[in-house]
Amino acid sequence: MSEKTAITLHINGRDYAIAVEPRRTLADAIREDCGQTGTHLGCEHGACGACTVLVDGEPVRACLMFAVQADGKSIRTVEGLADGDTLHPLQQAFMEHHGLQCGFCTPGFLMLAVGVLEREPDISDDDLLDVLSSNLCRCTGYQNIVKAVRAAAQQMRGNRPAR
Amino acid sequence: MKPAPFIRHVPKTLDEAVRILGAVAAEEGRVLAGGQSLVPIMAFRLAKPAHLVDINEIAELGRMSNDGKMLRIGALVRHAAFHKPVVDNPLGHLLAAVARAIAHYPIRLRGTFCGSLAHADPSAEWCLVAATLDATLVAHSTRGARTIAARDFFQGIMTTALAEDELLAEVRLPLLAPDTRFGFNKFSRRAGDFAMSAALAVYRLQDGKMTDVHLGVGGAEPSPRRIPEAEAVLAGQAPGDTVFRAAAEAAAQAVEAMEDHQTSADYRRDLVRAVVRRALEQSA
Amino acid sequence: MSTQSKGMSWVGRSIRRLEDPALVTGRGYFTGDLAAAHWVRFVRSPVAAGRIVKIGAPESAMVITAANLASVKPIAPLLHKFNYKPVAQPILADGVVRFVGEPVAAVVAASEQEAEDIADAVVLTIDETAAIVDGRAALAADAPQVHATVPGNVIVEGAHKTDGFDAAWARAHRIVTVEARSHRQNATPMEPRGGHAAYDAASGRITLTCATQMPHLMRTAIADLIGMAESDLRVIAPDVGGGFGQKMSLAAEYVLLVWLARQYKSSFAWREDRRENLIAGFHARDQYLTLAGAFDADAKLIALKADIIANVGAYSCFPTTAGIEPLMAMAELPGPYDFRHYECRARGVVTNTCTIAPYRGVSRPVNAFGLERLMDKAAAAFGLDVVEIRRRNLVDRFPYTTAYGLELDEASYRQTLDVVAKAIDLPAFRARQSEARAQGRHLGIGFATFCERTGYGTATFVERGMAITPGWETVVVSVDQSGLVEARIGASPHGQGLRTTLAQIVADELGISPDMIKVVHGDTDRAPYGWGTFASRSLVISGGATLIAARKVRTKLLKLASHILEAAPHDIVLEDGTAKVIGTDRSVPIATLAHEAHTQSHLYDGIEPGLTDEGFYDPPGTFSNACHVAIVEVDIETGQVKIEKFLVAEDAGRIINPMIADGQVHGGVAQGIGNALLEEIIYDDTGTILTASLADYLPPTARDVPEIDMHHLTTPSPNSVTEAKGLGEGGTIGAPAAVINAINDALVAFGVTIDEIPATPQRIRAALRNLSSPSPLWGAEKGGV
Secondary structure, X not given: OOOOEEEEEEEOOEEEEEEEOOOOEHHHHHHHHOOOOOOOOOOOOOOOOOOEEEEOOEEEEHHHOEHHHHOOOEEEOHHHOOEXXXXXXXXXXXXXXXXXXXXXXXXXXXXXXXXXXXXXXXXXXXXXXXXXXXXXXXXXXXXXXXXXXXXXXXXXXXXXXXX | OOOOOOEEXXXXXXXXXXXXXXXXXXXXXXXXXXXXXXXXXXXXXXXXXXXXXXXXXXHHHHOEEEOOOEEEEEOOOEHHHHOOOOOOOHHHHHHHHHHOOOOOHHHHHHOEHHHHHHHOOOOOHHHHHHHHOOOEEEEEEOOEEEEEEHHHHEOOOOOEOOOOOOEEEEEEEEOOOOOEEEEEEEEOOOOOOOOOEEEEEEEEEEOOEEEEEEEEEEOOOOOOEEOHHHHHHHOXXXXXXXXXXXXXXXXXXXXXXXXXXXXXXXXXXXXXXXXXXXXXXXXX | OOOOOOOOOOOOOOOOOOOHHHHHOOOOOEHHHOOOOEEEEEXXXXXXXXXEEEEEOOOOOEEEOHHHHOOOOOEOOOEOOOOOOOOOEOOOOOOEEOOOOOEEEEEEEOOHHHHHHHHHHOEEEEEEOOOOOOOOHHHOOOOOOOOOOOHHHEEEEEEEEOOOHHHHHHOOOEEEEEEEEEOEEXXXXXXXXXXXXXXXXXXXXXXXXXXXXXXHHHHHHHHHHHOOOHHHEEEEOOEOOOOOOOOOOOOHHHHHHHHHHHHHOOEEEEEOOHHHHHHHOOEEOOEEEEEEEEEOOOOXXXXXXXXXXXXXXXXXXXXXXXXXHHHHHHHHOOOOEOOOEEEEEEEEEEOOOOOEOOOOOOOHHHHHHHHHHHHHHHHHHHOOOHHHHHHHHEOOOOOEEOOOOOEEOOOOHHHHHHHHHHHHOHHHHHHHHHHHHHOOOEEEEEEEEEEEEEOOOHXXXXXXXXXXXXXXXXEEEEEOOOOOEEXXXXXOOOOOOHHHHHHHHHHHHHOOOHHHEEEEOOEOOOOOOOOOOOOOOHHHHHHHHHHHHHHHHHHHHHHHHHHHHOOOHHHEEEEOOEEEEOOOOOEEEHHHXXXXXXXXXXXXXXXXXXXXXXXXXXXXXXXXXXXXXXXEEEEOOOOEEEEEXXXXXXXXXXXXXXXXXXXXXXXXXXXXXXHHHHOOEOEOOOOOEOOOOOOOOOOOOOOOOOOEEEEEEOOOOOOOOOXXXXXXXXXXXXXXXXXXXXXXXXXXXXOOOOOEEOOOHHHHHHHHHXXXXXXXXXXXXXXXX
């Protein structure tokens, strides 16, 4: 074990003052040190995207970043997506379009989609499909995830729901 | 799959970074930029650096500039910076076309151009770009700065000319003439996977003829490189199916194709043939 | 006999899932979310075969080895038939290692990182011995023997031959053969396995929370292996991040966790990492299937000969045993086809590879792949189109007893074929295909018609001769005094949406809305004993038991209501949470009835107190069916296959929730596409695994799975009280066959065949390259690429 560093993670608007080893990944820190277990670990080598969170608005693989690198940065996870009892349009769309089955990959897909749609609200359907191919889902066959994200994108743009 | 322990250093300037790297290099010190290649191999404990010199807080390394001749890309410029053309020059469009083929969106937001070069995966898109365009790489250490030509930089699978205490601080790519045409093609099992072969074709079209031809192949050999045999086929010719096929064949014959358990040298040559021709077709 | 509600019935509607609100807000609860006092890291064998000489552990580290586990029995499941040779798998390797990834020692530390640091420092000295990796090679006389108890490496062998087979074979007009090879896969649930065992000082009990599909059987098995009272062990399957069969088999790692918790009276956890999952989390599908079909002059299959070699890996999985793959292949190979004569030899072969266990589809993806290739090859041989050959051979009368002896219930084999054939417009496709060919583009179409045995009860497992005979399910439905309903079930869903579909079934019976119904599962302290969720069984069997239990509760509610409302039970309906007398405004809330049943039961003659009843269901099984069609384009220069279109016509009887049913098909097809094109666990000749990361093992992404065009047919099953059939596995069964047929169709002009899955670009190119030269690929003709 190496020495621990004191850092503060701002997760979903709340400060978590924690002490971690430099080798602690951001994903582990969010889950273990801050107790926010909605972010999941599916591979720990950047291939599956289950741990995707937003760091300063950018969707990143939290398993490929060290927690110390996120010191003082603003982090958003699935727990912060809803506004109180009002679900985010993406959460709503995933339920309406059956974009989840076991739900393990869902937080990663939600954060990936939120991240890209906030950064590029007018992203084309085809580019969106490229972005969604960043993460793995084993249950849904993706069709309903794609449908849900496209529908939410429409709604987030303030248009009528897709199809 | 938790990385082995290490000591993290967080320099604020390039000078400080090379000083620290100089001090820890001998004790398995490594540079951490985007981490999108290094952290996975640390997770598998295939790499266990005792020190990481984290350069993410060195503002000067995030710069990109051009002086009308060269595009200078600092060590912290991320792949995603190239999603849209960074310079109003064929080079900007070339980099944008290639950037989209790199891994996946979240990876592109973190991973860096220079980090990709320093990692020197034979399949990496930016390594192919650097080799094809004869990039100049700038390495810094406590001994000062030196420039390395791309052709000398890549020395095999994940092996470069960088000394262990050297930090790749900048890459310089030549801006391209306005009449430059380019094409890029990559073959991978799935979108976003590492290329099993990729080709970048860049040339000037003057009086209907291809000149100043740069034809690079990546993913087929331990390092990406220009293929002079294919360039010779193209130089001075008008773009067209026959000459493209001949160049593709020349490239396929010229490569010392890598083999692995799944992929024979023959297959790799098939891919080279395909990606070279397709890159050329795209350029035309 | 559902409620004659004025509203619609809940069954048959695509209502939103009750599971979802927690899962989309990050409030799901998975095994890995639990904190523990101690973390366990397994030291795994780096070699495929050898004798352990020394386990060198760092001073002061807590390292458990086989020497510590003398009191724990090995995992040794049994089959009483098919010449099964028992093998024993110690919880930690005991002197001998048999595959790369086998747990040899367990390191215990305060954190995962520290445990991994210590495990890294453990030095294993192993005397390597010769390993055998390939199932066919393991049959050679001089092949290394994986277990002393399994001479010749054949752990199980089934054989079947119908009376009169030879005479039928002799009548053949034409023999068509297929040599199909299915390489090895990993189910790859997004959540790897994991367990957490905690000791409770007050009760002395252990609670094992783990990613399992079979919580009760885990309890039974682990208590037995450790030698503890089963009632002292509670097993919880919380939210489970996909299973696909991989999480139904007993993990030796879980046994160790319970042993540690009991021994050291504390909490111990293990989270399998992705590398462990890929090398040691059970594999599947590694088979050679050789088929020969005897056809009469009308292209009608009259007899089928099959040889199945299933590489079952190093050990026998619990509870299904190493017999699961070869024996299921033998029994279900005839599929939906009408022929009377069948000869089959099916062998399970042990090798120095990760143990094979059930994975979605179990053998049937390979069966369908082989049989559908046979149909396409027969079509070519007879000059028929691929629809016509199937039309001539599919079963069209029910019930039908297959050449192996399985009874097929009502289904729609020809109809599903006709539906997709019409939707795809085969003649139009053929025209497009030849146009494309003229431009050097190679399109192909592939059909796959198959049936999927689902919802089968005890009798089927008895036939397999399993020492553990699963099959039935029990469900307890109770209404509490607030009017909320609980259905406690023995099934253990992990993504299938069973909390929703079972609630829909109960809702119709009790006249309340599904969100008032909690389906309780995955906790052996709360749920009745049951077998869990696997084999496309839960909606049929647990759903059937739910319906039976709910009907009993309904009868009692009507009886009570009849007392209170002074009307005959048949004049009362249950709807919108109340009991109403038809044609009047007299009604009583169901909550009131529940309250009365619990607190005022003395007022009602002939009614037992409470509102709880139990349903038990053990059906014979029912076959759902489907026809899949894939249209692909093969890039003949690179060997890359792109799926342009995918159609499914499926028939799973009565559909409880169409949205969920479609989701099952989508997910199954995606896994089938992975099976057909991408996913392969690869060992080198020494048994070293080369695909230990998700950069090397390639599940499909959103880019690799096309939108699936779904068509529905409904043939209710007489073998299912809900009239529903299972459909969890069908997608994976049909898709590989459809895709591989399409690839072959695309390549027909080159005269090459690909009978190997995954059909990787390397394999496709190798087949094309090996054509007699000069290769047409690089010929002079324009557009010939």
